[in-house]
Amino acid sequence: MNDSRWASIDAFAEQNRDNILRDITRLVAVPSVEGTPEPGAPFGRGPKAALDKALEIAAELGLDTHDADGYIGWAETGPIADGQKYLATITHTDVVPEGNGWDADPYTVRVRDGWLLGRGVADDKGPSILCLYALKYLKDNGVALKYPVRALLGTNEETHMHDVEYYEEHFPMPAFCFTPDAEFPVCNGEKGGFSGELVSPVFAGGVIVDFVGGVARNAVPDRAACTVRVPASALKPTEGVTFEAGEAGATVIRGWGKSGHAAMPEGTVNAIGLIVRCLLESGVCTPAETAYLEVLRTLHASTDGSALGIAAADEVFTPLTIIGGTIKMDGGRLRQSFDCRYPTSTNGETLTAAMKAACGTAAALEKVEVKVPFYIAADSPAIQTLITTYNEVTGENKTPFTMGGGTYARHFPYAVSFGPEHTDIALPDFAGPMHGANEGTPFEKLIEALKIYILALLRLQEIEL
Known part of the structure; x- marks a missing residue:
């Protein structure tokens, strides 16, 4: 890696390993399957409690936070002026029901042979914590931002995505957004x-x-x-x-x-x-x-x-x-x-x-x-920034791909999904896939993803959006 900022990014991620694991554990511990709507909790108590916990963690990391009537929330690097272009990440804190076949409590994170196990560690509470730490890096290092960065935290992705529809109706959309809710390298199309x-x-x-x-x-x-x-x-x-x-x-x-x-x-x-x-x-x-x-x-x-x-x-x-x-x-x-x-x-x-x-x-x-199907041209500047960053960090030579999964990306004018899953890594016998029993993800790949996200956000500052 020949980017002069890499040493700082690498050091930050390594120094925060324990904190990241702690905060993923805290967020996974909140059961957040959609429930009966209540005042201030349009998708039930569970999703609202998970959003509250994520915003609590964000505030502890020194980020500005906002709760939009329980539909969606966010952390950001600082105030965004009216009409100002900004970047965003978007993850979700709701999960599918735990289902059957678990070896232990789905809401208690376990670490086994370098893998995290628990409902949401991969989809999408683990990635939610990564985005908050990426913003912490930007703020702690006093990075001058051409585009402020907002980490959106949804609460209704697994069912109807009414959370992001609410956001679109009430707030200006980002100039570019990526969602860590799929596989690497970059997904630029969804069925x-x-x-x-x-x-x-x-x-x-x-x-x-x-x-x-x-x-x-x-x-x-x-x-x-x-x-x-x-x-x-x-x-x-x-x-x-x-x-x-x-x-x-x-x-x-x-x-x-x-x-x-x-x-x-x-x-x-x-x-x-x-x-x-x-x-x-x-x-x-x-x-x-x-x-x-x-x-x-x-x-x-x-x-x-x-x-x-x-x-x-x-x-x-x-x-x-x-x-x-x-x-x-x-x-x-x-x-x-x-x-x-x-x-x-x-x-x-x-x-x-x-x-x-x-x-x-x-x-x-x-x-x-x-x-309807969603597709963004692979040669667009932001997508090229993401794929180049991924390949330089990993030493791979991957190209953007399309998929059958549906993410928040289709709700934004210019957006893609960007990791952190790796389809080329076989699940061990004790781990399961997203939406399955014993949902698992390798912790080392989460740490690597954090580094990729930080560098990508820095490089996105350098292009015209």
């Missing part, structure tokens, strides 16, 4: 999003008593359970499925899969799909139930959408993905949510039509949401 629910009719006198599974629409469920009014002897043994006695002669069918992020479903096993297959192969359901389950079987048959007739690919993005996330009984109807990430070669209208065709008269398509 479109297509989501909704497949809803059954009311099953009067049906066999299915209850069906529950999944923790979030955008996560492949590793566990599900369905209670049916038939004995276990009437059910066909199915791989990944177990039976146990329920009440009044009923049987509880349990599916045991493998969880993962909806945008990266390769290698996952959907527990809901396992139970659906068991029920259909057993032939115990009513005609109406069977017809609905056939719709679900089509949904779960492939994560590339081929069974639904919606498989798609282009030259910018990886192929389309689709998963079933959660299922529940609500008012006598089953509701199966789904999450689809699609490239530019298809669109929301085409996907909606295909899904309605798959439903036929057996199910209804409800709560449809569509987000």
